[in-house]
Each structure stands twice: as structure tokens, then as C-alpha cells.
Amino acid sequence: MFAYSTFGIMHNLIFDGDSPFLLAIFRGYTIPLIYLIGPLLYFYVRGTIKDSFRFYKTDFLHFIPAIFAFICILPYIFTSFDYKLEISKIIIERPSDSNLDEAFWFFPQYKHFFLRPVITSIYGIYCLWLTYKFNKRTGQKKVPSHQRKIVVRWLFILTTLTSFIFLFYIPLSLYLFKNVSFHSNNVIFEWLDHIVGYSFCVIPLVVLVSPQILYGVPTLKTPEQNTIGKDPLELSIDIFEEDPFYDVSKKIIEHLKTHKPFLDPDFNMDMLSEQIKVPKHHLYYCFGNIIKVKFATIRNRLRVEHAKELLLEGKSNSIKLEGIGFESGFNSRSHFFATFKEETGFTPSEFLERKGH
Numbered sequence: 001m002f003a004y005s006t007f008g009i010m011h012n013l014i015f016d017g018d019s020p021f022l023l024a025i026f027r028g029y030t031i032p033l034i035y036l037i038g039p040l041l042y043f044y045v046r047g048t049i050k051d052s053f054r055f056y057k058t059d060f061l062h063f064i065p066a067i068f069a070f071i072c073i074l075p076y077i078f079t080s081f082d083y084k085l086e087i088s089k090i091i092i093e094r095p096s097d098s099n100l101d102e103a104f105w106f107f108p109q110y111k112h113f114f115l116r117p118v119i120t121s122i123y124g125i126y127c128l129w130l131t132y133k134f135n136k137r138t139g140q141k142k143v144p145s146h147q148r149k150i151v152v153r154w155l156f157i158l159t160t161l162t163s164f165i166f167l168f169y170i171p172l173s174l175y176l177f178k179n180v181s182f183h184s185n186n187v188i189f190e191w192l193d194h195i196v197g198y199s200f201c202v203i204p205l206v207v208l209v210s211p212q213i214l215y216g217v218p219t220l221k222t223p224e225q226n227t228i229g230k231d232p233l234e235l236s237i238d239i240f241e242e243d244p245f246y247d248v249s250k251k252i253i254e255h256l257k258t259h260k261p262f263l264d265p266d267f268n269m270d271m272l273s274e275q276i277k278v279p280k281h282h283l284y285y286c287f288g289n290i291i292k293v294k295f296a297t298i299r300n301r302l303r304v305e306h307a308k309e310l311l312l313e314g315k316s317n318s319i320k321l322e323g324i325g326f327e328s329g330f331n332s333r334s335h336f337f338a339t340f341k342e343e344t345g346f347t348p349s350e351f352l353e354r355k356g357h
Contacts, residue, residue: 020088027088028076028103031112035066038123041162045127045155049134051279065119069112076103110173117169124163131155249290251276252283262302265331269295303329304343307336311352321348 039062047053076084083103107115135152255276261267272295273280287295307328310316315324325336325348341347346354 020085023088024084028073031073032066032070034116035069038120041127042123045130072105072107075105079103114173117166121163121166124159128159128163131159245286245290249286262299263329265329300339304340
């Protein structure tokens with residue numbers, strides 16, 4: 001997302017912007033980063049499809065264009081800011097004059113402008129093909145079908161938009177080679193410019209509307225028997241037995257009940273993932289789609305249940321109420337009292353009074 005955003009900013013600064021200062025900061029330095037869009041897209045699509053983000057030695061080959069680009073921009077990096085500012089003014093006035101900038105080794109900047117969309121388009125089309133192949137597979141009982149549909153749709157949008165944006169960028173970049181004017185009377189340029197510019201908005205909007213796409217397509221590695229029963233702590237849980245991650249959800253609940261890791265004030269999703277040896281994006285899927293209760297909500301609920309047990313045992317006779325909170329995993333008196341009242345409708349002291357303590 002960072003690389004996409006950087007490329008979108010560069011597009012705006014070069015073709016639609018009027019700030020030489022900002023262009024001087026972003027231009028040149030970002031060339032290697034934008035070469036990474038294609039490889040990073042490939043790693044993301046491959047990892048999402050396989051549910052494994054393992055990195056192979058041969059994957060380093062994908063970084064060769066970015067490394068070459070970094071070598072090319074070394075002279076530009078060490079030029080004065082005044083020089084960068086002057087070149088930026090020229091480019092804003094006439095983008096096709098970017099070939100006047102000679103502070104690059106091997107490849108001038110305007111050639112990078114053409115090479116980047118060509119390479120990224122190839123990656124985008126290949127990732128689109130990978131997504132198509134994955135979508136054609138059937139009978140994957142270990143993959144939650146509803147989540148699979150959401151993520152496949154997202155991968156199609158992401159790879160199609162990437163291919164679309166950078167394929168359109170190829171003719172846009174040819175204007176630099178032809179040394180033509182980029183002023184508003186050029187209808188073809190404006191048309192291409194607007195298509196590419198607005199397309200950048202779609203990807204973050206999809207993530208904003210459907211954040212569950214970030215869970216990926218979790219694939220169960222080892223089958224288990226569905227034997228989950230009612231949660232002993234009577235948490236409000238809605239579990240679907242047909243989902244292959246039904247038993248992972250059981251494992252989560254049983255671990256929380258048996259080992260009580262929530263008593264650690266620093267307990268978070270990373271710690272839970274490490275403790276039960278389940279990838280974090282699998283945990284997000286379980287909480288969001290099977291348990292249907294947020295991790296933070298369950299953690300707070302369990303801490304309040306523990307605090308209630310301590311209060312009923314008479315623990316408040318030997319330590320203060322805030323001490324009960326600390327022993328239950330809360331890191332402050334205010335957080336303990338606010339959460340306790342939110343869960344029970346009473347403050348700890350009111351709870352004790354109602355119980356006759």
C-alpha cells in the first residue's frame with residue numbers, strides 16, 4: 001500500500017501538481033521503491049493463495065530492477081537541493097523535459113518512467129492469472145468458503161487494477177519520449193491522466209469497506225474433530241461447526257480458560273499467536289468470522305470474570321479494589337472500573353454491595 005501511495009503521489013506531483021519543493025523531495029528518491037510494486041504484489045498474492053508467506057532464496061531475483069534503479073539514482077541523491085528544485089520547476093512546466101536531468105547513471109529518469117509500468121504490468125497480469133487459477137480450484141474443504149470468496153474478489157480487484165493502471169501508464173510514459181506538450185489542450189493526455197489518477201483511489205476504498213480481506217484465505221493445516229461444546233465461561237460466542245476453523249476457535253477459548261494469559265496486562269494477539277502456535281491472521285479470522293467477538297472484548301470480559309471471582313472470594317478484605325484490577329490483568333484503576341461497569345452495569349464496590357459483601 002505504501003508503494004502504491006508513493007506512486008500515486010508522484011503521479012499527482014508530476015502531471016497535476018504545482019509544488020517544485022514537494023516534487024524535489026519525492027522525485028528520484030522513490031524510483032527504486034516503485035520498482036518494488038510488482039514483486040511485492042506477487043509475494044502478497046502468492047502468500048495469500050498459499051496461506052504461507054515463506055520467502056525463498058530465488059525471490060531475491062525479483063529485487064534486481066529496484067537495486068539497479070538505486071544504483072542509477074546515486075548521482076541524483078548527492079546533487080544539491082537547489083539543482084533538484086530547478087529541475088522540478090522545469091518538469092512541472094513541461095514534464096517531457098525530464099530528459100534534461102542528467103544526474104542519473106545508465107538510465108535517465110524518463111526511461112525509468114517507461115520501464116516501471118512495463119515491468120509492473122507484467123507482474124500484474126501474472127498475478128491476475130494466479131488468482132484465476134486459484135479461483136478455479138474446487139473441493140477445498142479446509143478453506144472457509146465465505147472468506148475465500150471475499151479474498152478472491154479482492155485479489156481480482158487488486159491485480160486487475162494494477163494491470164489496468166500500469167498498462168495505461170505505458171502510453172502515458174511514451175509522451176516523454178515523443179517530447180510533446182502536456183498542457184490542458186491535450187485531450188488524450190488528460191483522459192489517460194484522469195483514468196490513472198482516479199484508479200489509485202479504488203484500492204484503499206476497497207480495504208476501507210471490506211477490512212476482512214486482510215485476514216487472507218486461512219487454510220487448515222491439520223484436520224481435527226469438531227467437538228467444541230458450550231464455553232465454560234458462558235461467553236457470548238456464535239460458532240459454526242461447518243467452518244474448518246471451528247476447532248481452532250475451540251483451541252483459542254480453551255487456552256484462554258485453562259492458562260488465563262489475559263492476567264498479563266501486556267497480553268495481546270501477538271502473544272496469543274505465539275502461545276498456541278497459530279498464525280495471527282488465522283486468529284483474526286476466527287475472532288471476526290467464527291467467534292464473532294473481538295479479541296479485546298473477550299480479553300476484557302475474562303478479566304472482569306476473574307475480578308468478580310476474587311471479589312466474591314473476599315479478596316477485597318486484604319487488598320484494595322484497584323489491587324483486584326491489577327491481579328485481573330488491568331493496568332490501571334480507571335480502566336478496571338470503567339470496564340467492570342461496562343460489563344456488569346455496576347462498579348466493583350456496587351457489585352460487592354449487591355452480593356452482600
